[in-house]
Amino acid sequence: MDDQTRMLTGLTGLSGLAQADVGDPDAVRKQSLGQPQQDIGDILQQIMAITDESLDEAQARKHALNCHRMKPALFSVLCEIKEKTGCVRARERRRLSRRGSSCSSSWRLADRQQHRALDYRAKLAQIRQIYHSELEKYEQACSEFTNHVMNLLREQSRTRPISPKEIERMVAIIHRKFSSIQMQLKQSTCEAVMILRSRFLDARRKRRNFNKQATEVLNEYFYSHLSNPYPSEEAKEELAKKCGITVSQVSNWFGNKRIRYKKNIGKFQEEANLYAVKTAVDAANVSAQASQANSPATPNSGSPGSFTLSHSGDTYLGLRSLNGEALNIAPSLQPQVDTLHPATHLTAGYEELSGSALYTPHRLDANSWQDTTNTSSVTSPPGPPSSDHSDTSN
DNA sequence: ACGTATGATTTAAG
C-alpha cells in the first residue's frame, strides 16, 4: 500500500510528476511491475478523476507547481526586472529634480510622459515574460505527464491487454486538461494586460470635472465644516462613495478647496452663503424645535433669513454690518454654529482675517486652519494691487 | 482665442 500512496502523490501533484517520478522512470517501472492489477485499476481511476476536478483545484495545482519548480529561476528573473525598472525610475526621478529648477516645464512634462511610457513597456514585458515562462512550464509538465502515463500503460500492457484506443483516450484527456489550464493562464494574462493598458491610457486621459451633484456634496461638507474642513478617513470614504469618486480624489478636492478658499475668501462668499442656506435649511428641518427653544436668548439668530436674498453681494454687506452683534451670539451657539449659522461664522472669520481685529479667542481657535494665511493676500490679492477684494465687485 | 475654473501632481514640511 505504501507504494500506491507514493504513486498517487506522483499523479495528483504536477510538481511531483514533473520532478522525481519522471526523472527516474526506472523507479516507476520497478514499482508498477510488482503491483497487483487492482492497484493499477485504482491508479487509472485516479487519473480519470483528474478530469473531474474543478478549476479551483487546477489553480491550486498551479500554485503548487509555482512553489516547487523553476521558482528560484523565475524569482531571480523577476527581481532583475524589478531592480532594472526601479533603477530607471530612480534615475529618472533624480534627473527630473535636477532639471526642475533650471529647465522649462515642457521638458519635465516630456520626461514624465517618457517615463510613463517606459514604465508601461517594462510592465508589459514583465507580464509577457511571466506568461511565456508559465506556458513553457505547463507544456513541459504536460509532455512529461503524458510520457509518465504512457510508460505506466506500457508496463501495464504486459500484464493486461490495453487497447491503443485506451491510450489515445488517456492522452487526449491529459492534453485537454492541460490546455484548459493554459487557456486560463492566457485569459488571466490578457486581463492583466488590459488592466495595465487601461491604466496607462487613463493616466493620459483628459481631465474630467466632477459632476454637479458630486461637487455639491463636497461643497456642502466643506462649508458645513468650515471651522475644520478636514474630513476623517471615514468621512472621506463616505464622501467618495456619495460622489462616485475615489478617496484620494476627495483628498485632492479638499486640499484644493482649502487652499483656494483661504487664498481668496471673498471670491467664495457667494458660494459659502449658498451652502450656508442649504445646510441651515437642512439643519432646521432636523432640529427646528431645538433652535427655536434657544432663540429667546439669541434674537439675531433669525437673521439667516436675510441669506435667502438672491443678491448675495447685498447679503454679504449686510452681514458685515451686523457683524458686531453676530460676534456676540456666535460663541454661545458654538456647537451648532457650523450647521446653523455658517455664513455668520464665515463672515466673522473673514473680518478677522481682513484685519478688523474683532474676534473672540474661540473663533480664532475654530478657524485656526486659516491662521497661516497671509492677511495681505486676502485684503489685497496677489497680482494687481487693487484697492480691495471682491467688495468692489460685489 | 482667451481667461478662469478645476482636478491632479509635485515639493517640502511635519
Added chain:
DNA sequence: CTTAAATCATACGT
C-alpha cells in the same frame, strides 16, 4: 503617511 503651497494641464465659458 497627511498637509500646504505651488504648479501643471485640461475643461469650460466668454
